[in-house]
Amino acid sequence: MERIVEERRDGVLLLRLNRPEKLNAIDEQMLRELCAALEEARLDDAVRVVVLTGNERAFSAGADIDGFANVTVEELATSRSDLPQWDIIRRFPKPLIAAVAGIVFGGGLELTLACDIVVAxxxxxxxAPEIRIGLIPGAGGTQLLTRRFGKYRAMELVLTGREFSADEAERLGLVNVVTPPEEYLDRALELARQIAQHSPAAVRAAKAAIVHGLEMPLDAALRFERELFLRVFTTPEAQGAIQAFLERRRAKQQGG
Known part of the structure; x- marks a missing residue:
């Protein structure tokens, strides 16, 4: 792959956007390569968490506008639609952590919104600057910003296209933690390693409960959570951990 660089570290797959000369602008090839890497990671039991990053200058400046030069609206809606690729990213079942620095605009912001944890x-x-060129976000920006920030803040950000800082993003709830520039990737990888130590089945179930539960009425979400709980309850990891806990407690009681 050319647009994506892969690196594996103890159950963590690091994916780096690799178009530095274009500020990691997202084109068809980058989306294809990113989705191919995620599909491979989905099927690889050795990969427990994925970290997605760019470079210090830019996570991503958004969609590559050059790709719109010779395309018709019919092609964008059919043969050249990128909706299937964005669905793959948003539906990735394992934890996806964004480690971002520099420019996080347009499609880069939407890519961040598709992740589960964000370190900036x-x-x-x-x-979300699309309004400045007569467009609107088209890869989930309006919907995900509204669900994350609420109607009024999403309206402001989308209708003005203004920039906001990492500190403001943290206050709004988009970013989990803000770090000095030299630490953001290490912090994201450390979070990934912590998650990778836990039962893969439980981690996937927890992500599914949170992500899909948000789309359901509360009663349905609670039933869905219980269904997932019962499913992971039967896994060897859960049963082994329960037995180990009981044995430690019995040993402590006998010793006391």
Whole structure:
């Protein structure tokens, strides 16, 4: 692959967007390669968590506008639609952590919104700037920003296209933690390693419960959570951990 660089570290797959000369602008090839890497990671039991990053200058400046030069609206709606690729990213079943710095605009912001945890360098700058060129976000931006921030804040950000800082993103709830520029990737990898230590089945179930539960009425979400709980209850990891806990407690009681 050319647009994506892969690196594996103890159950963690690091995927780096690799178009530095274009500020990691997202084109068809990058989306194809990213989805191929995620599909491979989905099927690989050795991969427990994925970290997605760019470089210090830019996570991603958004969609590559050059790709719109010779395309018709009919092609965008059919043969050249990128909706299937974005669905693959949003539906990836394992934890997906974004480690961002520099420019996080447009499609780069939407890619961040598709992740589960976000670690940002203090240098990160976010925006949904599509309105500035007569467009709107088209890969989930309006819907995910509204679900994350609420109607009024999403309206402001989308209708003005203004930039906002990593600190503001943290206050709004888009970013989990803000770090000095030299630490953001290490912090994201450390979070990934912590998650990778836990039962893969439980981690996937927890992600599914949170992500899909948000789309359901509360009663249905609670039933869905219980269904997932019962499913992971029978796994060897859960049963082994329960037995180990009981044995430690019995040993402590006998010793006391």
């Amino acid at each position: 360098a203090q240098t990160a700058r976010f925006a």
